[in-house]
Amino acid sequence: MGASSSTRGNFEHFSRKFQPTLCRLRIDENLFLSPASIALALSMCAVGARHETLKQMLDVLGFRSIEGLIKTSEQVLNAFSVVSQDRSIQIKLANRLYVQKSYQVERDYLELIQKSFSSDVQFEDFKIELTRTTSKINAWVEQQTDQLVNRTLLPDDIPKDAGLIVISCVYFKGTWESKFNEELTDYNATFYETNGTTSKVTLMHQREKFLYARDKSLRAQIVHIPYKHNSKDVQLVFTIILPKAAAPIHRLEKKFTSRPQLLQNALKLENTKSRDLLLHVPKFKIESTFELKSILQRLRMKYPFDQNIANFTGIVDTQDAGSRLLIDKVIHKAVIDVNEQGTDSDAVRAFPASEAITFEGPWKKHTTVFRANRPFLFYIREVRQNVTLFAGKFGNSEILSS
Known part of the structure; x- marks a missing residue:
């Protein structure tokens, strides 16, 4: 293969395709x-893939060579590491491959995973000790995330003939640079859902200067809300892309799927201006668990899951193993908690809407209202490293932080 033209931003190629596709499949x-x-977890598999399996994985991830993939993986892992060292932020990442113990994994592969991915390969017996193995995986994830992510797997999630399981778990909690005033929180706000119904949501409020844009082509408002950080090497922002009331979110997702460059442009800070905003954002907690095989296949990563085609001879020698190694499951779990402080809040009391959103002052006439009382997309990005750490969609009020 030729030299890679990839840079640290090339996981953005994967991100811009993956998240809109997932959102469109899980509309409500x-x-x-x-x-x-x-992408990091898949990269751990890709570096052990060969021939057409490798080519397909590289294409979906956005690379031309294993060398480029490894370099970017190291840079992104460093971005996670830099952020995790900031005392104002909690971020816990846990990626690991679990391989059926009957396989003999290549020594070079084990060394590469340890050196470039700061991870390892764990050998388990899926055939005989499935329940015990599931418990061990869950215990490891809980330990790695300080008990913040739990019950990642159930025994039924793993087939008894599994050869390779990919586990990817992450937890994030940050503190706003400008905190929301809890006395202004409206615990009885109306949220307009995609299906035309309304529900009640807890809506936080503040007035402050934020980087803001109104994108006519997307028919959406965009705001970048900064997180507090202690290190000069860290700049985290929470970006909300809010479609107009007359522009359903699925149309925005369709645009991002067909033209990923639109999302890239929407996330750039340089495409915004500092504006005085009346900012209204839901208070929520989301815990998501995904089995990603069908999503990846939709993105044309098919060979790694095909027992007749998959080639992972960089991980195990097929002749030694006696059967072809393929990816059986790709399981991802992530948790986010968004509230006034960026930390758990105990106080819960209702305010009439008229009290909750009243702001006084002569500059009131010059403010822009950003009211996220309908479905929106959101992203958490490390700006200095140019990495999208997290992405999400808030579409209804079924799961809320309390």
């Missing part, structure tokens, strides 16, 4: 995921 659901974490 709240979603939260880490495209970067998923």
